[in-house]
Amino acid sequence: MYKTSGLLLLLVAQAVLAAPQLLQGKVGQAAVVMELDIATDGQVEGRYFYRKHHRDIALSGQRQADGSLQLGENLRYDEQRNDITLRPQNGGWVGAWHGPKASKPVPVSLTPYAAAQWPASSDAALNPVRQRSGYDYLRMVDLPLKPGKRERVQGHTLQWWDEPVSKIRLFRVLDGYPQASLQRINQLLAERQWQEVASYFDCQLGGSRNSGADFEQTVTPHLLSNKLLSVSIFTSYYCGGAHPDFGDNPLTLEVASGKPLQLEDLLWAGKGKPQLARKANGERADYQYEESVLAPWLVNAMTRLHPAQIKPGNEDDCGYSDPQVWQFVSWYATPQGLYLGPSFARVARACEYPAWSVLPWSVVKQHPGARPDLLP
Incomplete structure (x- = not known):
């Protein structure tokens, strides 16, 4: 029984060590959010964004014997460079950014970012993002959607909404269905839009280690009937892999329930x-x-x-x-x-x-x- 309990404790400890750390703090005077994944062998992978700019900077490096971290930013796969040095302090990290463009070291301070500290959002469509990834949520909660054009399609008024950084856009249906159906349909459309925004930033992160990234999306409503709503979501993308790619990932809903259909x-x-x-x-x-x-x-x-x-x-x-x-x-x-x-x-x-x-x-x-x- 002792051996089994000891093994379980070891596995739990390893899982804790391997779990990504979500942090907030500053690089110089600029506010940042950072995610660090420190493996049991000391390898470090992570990312962070400046709250003002929202775009990811990829991090990779190694934990040193003294517990400090040496991290490089947006390194290509054959590169080695130390742009940030961090050492543990009071459950967080302190250190310096001294990247290639630094005239002198810039202080870095980071503290754990617990869920109780996260800002609230009035957009219920962000709840799935919050549950899935605190890091993504903390970026998107500061990215309010902007109203775009309105148009009539198959007897319905569509209001388009644009996310300015990613340029991801999707519509909401304003009329032509019972109010309860409209609420369910629009909730799902909003959740899908934030899902696509997350995909955009994931793509940008992938391209940061290579020659950049490209992510362009075209949304086409094909059917708005009394029973079905069906829309094509076609994306052309390059995320740092061997080749650009493209694909359609449509969404078809039952109007009455708002349920996605197979x-x-x-x-x-x-x-x-x-x-x-x-x-x-x-x-x-x-x-x-x-x-x-x-x-x-x-x-x-x-x-x-x-x-x-x-x-x-x-x-x-x-x-x-x-x-x-x-x-x-x-x-x-x-x-x-x-x-x-x-x-x-x-x-x-x-x-x-x-x-x-x-x-x-x-x-x-x-x-x-x-x-x-x-x-x-």
């Missing part, structure tokens, strides 16, 4: 009722349905519906007749039907998101998903 809620190509095993956190347990059932079915359906675009055996075509490209589709609802975008390996990414790959509602109704009541 493809199998609307379309089911399998036998019986839609049943896809999910883990406790909601993630799919496996993708056998997509591989064995959905992809072959979509090839047959799209070949029948769009024969001019799917040309098996043509060396110049994109290979839309290959079931593999239909296993993981990006999808959203339109007035005409379900848009289903195939996915390709990098060398053929230009083949993604063809304009023609729509499954008409008349076909979808012949293969309804778990929520046939939502089909038009």
Whole structure:
């Protein structure tokens, strides 16, 4: 019993040591928020932002034998440099910033930033951010959204909101639905906007170790019906990896409940009722349905519906007749039907998101998903 308890205490102690430290303080006279992750082997990874500018500065370095930290800023993977030296003091850290542009050392002082000290926000959409990452929350609570343009789309007034630093924008629906539905829909849209803002800053952090980053997003509302709201959120990005990339991560909601929908809620190509095993956190347990059932079915359906675009055996075509490209589709609802975008390996990414790959509602109704009541 003693050995087991000792092992548990050791594991707990290691977890505590490895947990990121959230800190607030100053570099010179400038207020900062910092996150430090000190591994049990002494390796340090972290980031911090100046409250005035909000953008991350990446930190990496090593804990020394005397407990002090030597950290470099935005280091490339083959660089070694000491820009900040910190030593522990009263549960926090003190030291100096002496980066390449410093004419003389600048004092640094940091103290633990407990959740009870965090500023409150009147924006309920920030609550998930607060629960997920105190560091992200403390940045975003100081980034109020700015009202953008208003427009009419499919009988609804949309108010766009812009986050000025990241340039991430998303709309809220002002009318055309019951008030309770509007509140739920707009809450989810607001939460999604902050999620995209967090992705922008994560991308910038990734690019800080390389040649910079780029993150541009286009939001297109495709359907605002009495049952469904569906929007495309298409992002082109470079976050310091080998190549730039792009992708669509649409959002489709049930209007009455504001609940996000899965493809199998609307379309089911399998036998019986839609049943896809999910883990406790909601993630799919496996993708056998997509591989064995959905992809072959979509090839047959799209070949029948769009024969001019799917040309098996043509060396110049994109290979839309290959079931593999239909296993993981990006999808959203339109007035005409379900848009289903195939996915390709990098060398053929230009083949993604063809304009023609729509499954008409008349076909979808012949293969309804778990929520046939939502089909038009």
